[in-house]
Amino acid sequence: MIPQTRALLARHLPGYEVRSLTVLGEGLDNLAYEVNGELVIRMSKDPAGRGEAIRREAELLAVVAEWSTLPVPEPVFADVEAGALAYRKLPGLPLNEHPVAQPERLAATLGGFAGRLHQTPVDRVANLVERDTYPLTSWRQDAERDYEQIVGYMPASARRLVEDFLGRTPPAEPPALRFCHNDLGAEHVLVDVEANTVTGVIDWGDAALADPVRDLALIYRDLGPEVFDLALAHDQGDWDEAGRERAVFYARCRLIEDIVYGVTTGARQYADAALAHLAWTFA
Structure with missing residues (x-):
């Protein structure tokens, strides 16, 4: 999925230079990539089934940020069609x-x-x-x-x-x-x-x-x-x-x-x- 991830970055963050792109982890439903040590992109293994869920999660994170006493992911972009959510990497x-x-x-x-x-x-x-x-x-x-x-x-x-x-x-x-x-x-x-x-x-x-x-x-x-x-x-x-x-x-x-x-x-x-x-x- 690395070529797809690069294509997503080019579409949503034109001009953003990709210096490093590594696999961060894999679960039952998603693959996660780290970009330049500063972004995390989570890619659904089933975009058709997860696209709408990605949109809702991005909206949800905005609400969570209002109530959470701890830092939570801040979405940079959500791509419903690709089933991808990108957010700034948290410290730790x-x-x-x-x-x-x-x-x-x-x-x-x-x-x-x-x-x-x-x-x-x-x-x-x-x-x-x-x-x-x-x-x-x-x-x-x-x-x-x-x-x-x-x-x-x-x-x-x-x-x-x-x-x-x-x-x-x-x-x-x-x-x-x-x-x-x-x-x-x-x-x-x-x-x-x-x-x-x-x-x-x-x-x-x-x-x-x-x-x-x-x-x-x-x-x-x-x-x-x-x-x-x-x-x-x-x-x-x-x-x-x-x-x-x-x-x-x-x-x-x-x-x-x-x-x-x-x-x-x-x-x-x-x-x-x-x-x-x-x-x-x-x-």
């Missing part, structure tokens, strides 16, 4: 690849970010994101199916914990939906490793009206219960024990999902990280 490195020495120092920032984001007026985003009301019973069924694929990769000591979780009744459904990033994993949190600070949040393609504890659930999965509890204290949401129970439930389902993704796609860094976090996620 992905937290999943560059862990900080004191992750607990990130908790206040992440909790405050999530709390402010969840206050975004629903009418500002209702036409730009989906309502994600996937039932918790279906989450558990998906986790059961996923577990069957990766049980052989699980340490024997962890299997009992996972199987005990899968045998329980899921928590009650959330009482209300809020605007969420909806995929606030460590791979989408940028950090200054030396300063031990968060520098931005990227990848808003899954943003939705959803259960707000989902954002905090991935903090639990990726950074542990201690950081989660500290973040929750700074979220300023009206959380009760039921909300915490749902957060842990989502964290466990998403961890199983990450192992499957890493094993089946060859993206072993996701599986390895999930396996490393098994103990605290299922404690």
Whole structure:
């Protein structure tokens, strides 16, 4: 897709000199390129199916920038036909690849970010994101199916914990939906490793009206219960024990999902990280 990317740059940024163009990463739906160390271009693998979603995401980012307490991508251009979105590269490195020495120092920032984001007026985003009301019973069924694929990769000591979780009744459904990033994993949190600070949040393609504890659930999965509890204290949401129970439930389902993704796609860094976090996620 590199020739297509160059053509996009020529069309939308005439006269812009391309000194370097490298592949930044690849997911199930997109390829990302870095240009001159200053731009990121995300290209959909299915432009016909994702073009309109690209337009909505560009509009959404303008709303998010008003409410976010952290830097978010600033669109430079959105090409609906090509399924491409370009934005200025944010400073920092992905937290999943560059862990900080004191992750607990990130908790206040992440909790405050999530709390402010969840206050975004629903009418500002209702036409730009989906309502994600996937039932918790279906989450558990998906986790059961996923577990069957990766049980052989699980340490024997962890299997009992996972199987005990899968045998329980899921928590009650959330009482209300809020605007969420909806995929606030460590791979989408940028950090200054030396300063031990968060520098931005990227990848808003899954943003939705959803259960707000989902954002905090991935903090639990990726950074542990201690950081989660500290973040929750700074979220300023009206959380009760039921909300915490749902957060842990989502964290466990998403961890199983990450192992499957890493094993089946060859993206072993996701599986390895999930396996490393098994103990605290299922404690």
